[in-house]
Amino acid sequence: MTDAKPRIVVGVDGSPGSRAALRWALRYAELSDGDVTALIASGPPVFIDLAVPMPGDDAADRADRELHEAVEETTALLGSDVHVNRVVVQDHPARALVDEARGADLLVVGHRGRGGFVGAVLGSVSRHCVNHASCSVVVVRRPHEDGH
Template sequence: MDRDVSKPRVVVGVDGSPFSYAALHWAVRYARFVGGVVEAVAVWELPGLYGWSAPAVDTDVDEDETRRRMEQELTDVLGAEGAGSVRTHVVHGNPADVLLRAAEGAEALVVGSRGRGGFARALLGSVSRHVSQHASCPVVIVRSEQQ
């Protein structure tokens, strides 16, 4: 991740869910308020990669295509100008661990209250819960209007 310290960094986790889009909007508004930059982080993890089932997993993930899809989603959510001001990172790994590393030295880490998975009635998802307990910077957990 880029560690340009000339401006405050606001790191936001983006996974394509309405909750992450709400977090992205919040991060952009907050970054404007503090004169900072937004770093949107999309994390991909192959199910079963860690552990005994690893040989059975298809590891043919097109990272360039994933990056293009993320940039298109940002444009759809923020518009072309808004998306152009956001730094994007597509990283392989465990989502909570990647977000915690990305947020080191950041002004704030912003995540949606839930992501793509989990139980519909859960107040917090596993990633938002984990980062709220372990981040070295303030964490903002944003709920979506689309509950």
């Protein structure tokens, strides 16, 4: 056993599932005295971004704002004082999460299921992480709208 703090990587994309994953990761970090790295991946610009550019607003800026907002709101909601390292990358989310999780103790991702049969299977990002991460992976289901 080492004295190193557990390193927890969590994927954030602004969805309710990723917010639930961030809450889970922060609570786990508090219990384990771990360090959290929150990662958001902004993939290559899509065609519409190229066709209708917004002055001073690109995918990386939007991703950075989304990550900042998610971390600030979630830490405030939980009253958490866990320090969160924020990482913004321009890559496919699944690849970016697996890369960032190298050497980590745990990777936490949200489940974005749409309910019914579709909701019973993992999404493409979470499935890729479960199959390819070099550490343990936790897939957090977001609470249903009725709180269950």
